[in-house]
Amino acid sequence: MSTEYTAARTSIRTALILTLFASLFTAAMALTYRYTKPAIDTAVAEVKRKLIAEVLAPESYDNALLDDVVTVLAPAELGIDEGSLVYRARKRGEPVALIVEARAPDGYGGGIDLIVAVGADGRLTGVRATAHKETPGLGDYVDPRKDPNKTRPWINQFVGRGLTGSDTSGWKVRKDGGDFDARAGATISARAVIAATARALAWADANQHRLFDAKTGERITAAANAGAKP
Known part of the structure; x- marks a missing residue:
């Protein structure tokens, strides 16, 4: 088996591993965002409400x-x-x-x-x-x-x-x-x-x-x- 062939196989395997890790990381980030977004949105809305309450009475x-x-x-x-x-x-x-x-x-x-x-x-x-x-x-x-x-x-x-x-x-x-x-x-x-x-x-x-x-x-x-x- 030639050195060039071995190097090519190693490069392909490395690329596949990196692609797999990138896909898994992207999927994990998407799931995290999906499950934390409602809490984040609620927190942002609460900050806005408090700020607006300083310039306009809620009642x-x-x-x-x-x-x-x-x-x-x-x-x-x-x-x-x-x-x-x-x-x-x-x-x-x-x-x-x-x-x-x-x-x-x-x-x-x-x-x-x-x-x-x-x-x-x-x-x-x-x-x-x-x-x-x-x-x-x-x-x-x-x-x-x-x-x-x-x-x-x-x-x-x-x-x-x-x-x-x-x-x-x-x-x-x-x-x-x-x-x-x-x-x-x-x-x-x-x-x-x-x-x-x-x-x-x-x-x-x-x-x-x-x-x-x-x-x-x-x-x-x-x-x-x-x-x-x-």
Whole structure:
């Protein structure tokens, strides 16, 4: 038996063994995913519910909020190129609020992901930073979990705010002539969140009827708002 023939048989046997192990590993991973996915989905849903409860009181709506959702494709006002999820809160079938995913692209450490809850009356019921890279101990106060002031977190000053028409002139930090407080030495983070929130609020208010009327699970392209960007 030639050396070449022996080497070829060895290579084929090795390839077959590797293929078998790869197939078994893939099958094991598929089974693991199949049996753990429900638990993972439940855990993710619970995290979402807790986060949404921070911006919208659970007793204010009675629909299955996490299922009553549409995807909005790349509205510039929301800052998320891949598209934003918009959850619709209703009570006895009537619109209560929209919970909108948005992003402030110009934080000190980069993008700041937000959820912005806009009531049917056009006023904010809450805002939360969900992901960011702001400087620890300085600009990360935009996240209430990092804000040292636990009794009056900085981000709670958005609650109850609305717009007069498309006027966003007051949506700035006080040192820029606006209506919002900011922590000394860390105004870039505040500016980014304030501006992104104003854009999301104006956009959600302008598109409210279309968003509530869209079919659950629908992917839509909503019109831009007419307001000036702060």
